Amino acid sequence: MSEKPSDDQPSASEIPDDVWEQFIRDTERDIHTSAPKEPSARARMVTERLRRQDERGEVPPGWRTGPAWQEMNGRAGRRRTLWTVLGVTVAVAVAVVALKPSLLPGDPFGTGGSQATEASPLPAETTAPSAPPAASDPEIPTLDEPFAGSPALRWADGEAGIVLPAPKAVGPVSKDRVEQALKLTKQLLVGANLDPKAVRGARPEAALSLLDPKQPGVLDHLDTALRSPSRKHDPVTLFSRFDPDEVRPVGDVIKTRGRMTFEKGSQGGVAVHADYTFVYPVVRADGPTEVTRTIVRRVLDVELADPARYRVTEGRLLLMEYDQEIGNSACDVHDGYLHPEFPSSEPTGATPSGPTTDPYDRSRDIDHDQDACGTVSRT
Structure with missing residues (x-):
């Protein structure tokens, strides 16, 4: 049995629509940035209320806000940035190898003409x-x-x-x-x-x-x-x-x-x-x-x-x-x-x-x- 909310603590269903809309806009903005941004005052208020209700089991599953969510988004943003850099690097490397396969060690493509093979000492x-x-x-x-x-x-x-x-x-x-x-x-x-x-x-x-x-x-x-x-x-x-x-x-x-x-x-x-x-x-x-x-x-x-x-x-x-x-x-x-x-x-x-x-x-x-x-x- 959930604890009944106090008279001065609104439930999730009692949060005004404009507050939820502002919260959603703030959250979407944070997702599209690579670095965490300070939530608005209203969002902090809503977050604190929802955290308390969540502790009492009154917030529907799936509604998770606050620092943990922002940290996850921050990591995701950095991860996307990293993959972008790697993607460009890999693309350049693939182009270079396509022009000169001998840059790779050994002979992974079976060309038979790698410099390493040609220079290997004879018995x-x-x-x-x-x-x-x-x-x-x-x-x-x-x-x-x-x-x-x-x-x-x-x-x-x-x-x-x-x-x-x-x-x-x-x-x-x-x-x-x-x-x-x-x-x-x-x-x-x-x-x-x-x-x-x-x-x-x-x-x-x-x-x-x-x-x-x-x-x-x-x-x-x-x-x-x-x-x-x-x-x-x-x-x-x-x-x-x-x-x-x-x-x-x-x-x-x-x-x-x-x-x-x-x-x-x-x-x-x-x-x-x-x-x-x-x-x-x-x-x-x-x-x-x-x-x-x-x-x-x-x-x-x-x-x-x-x-x-x-x-x-x-x-x-x-x-x-x-x-x-x-x-x-x-x-x-x-x-x-x-x-x-x-x-x-x-x-x-x-x-x-x-x-x-x-x-x-x-x-x-x-x-x-x-x-x-x-x-x-x-x-």
Whole structure:
């Protein structure tokens, strides 16, 4: 049983129509604003009366007013504002992604060409590839992305690309001796192709110090090549060198990919075969920011001989054979440096007359019988 209203407290049905109309107008106004507004004096009076009647159970269900209602509307208003902002943001994001799906991580739309996928590192090369790398997007290399549009984008950086095979004994040669030969070969590759000073044209002392001075003719030949380069004595057949007055490297990264194998040698030791490709991004030394790349593939055979049986220097390598294939360097220029060609410049050196080859194709052997200077299909 509800408590009977006092004589001076009107029931809900006794509230004047003009009061209810004012209350409804005030409430609707509050709903359409994002921030709570102070109720009118009349609305506060009505609210207080209805609150008391509500406590006595005299107000019909559904009639809820006062601060709780206003707070709920305030939250709803802020929530609507938030969704509006998110809606605009999401719409912009959808438009951007539609224009460039690669901005999303992974490949959610199955395009197969996301930058993350393209740049994911390749596993180390352990055997000869069966085919050249697939074509890459024709992107122009820049100072920030010097390997854009190149298969080398997924290759390892510098020394990390020279992964040594697990050593094991070969014939009478111990596992430790094999491991020593592999490490010395890696040091030779690094000193000849990755040492920053040597790449910038300095004498490759680190690489030269690994070669056996007792091997007839080798160091004399290389000294002559470095001192007085010519067609017959050209240091770039073993060392990657650029003229610092002509070009400078872009950043500190040289991309590297290849493999190394070993077997019993002919000089009582272990013979190591190395086949590696190095990619050098460069710009002109005089300031322009156009980036180009030179690709150098080197194949060399060295041996760590048995000093107990042969007249050799312990801890030095015998240079048995070496070969190279250079992509994007001026033809028939034998001044001791590599000379990259830039797309915006006229070619220098002799006009290429040989076949077009892919400098990234590691599935084929170097053509030893081809003397003509050819062209490359990509850089």
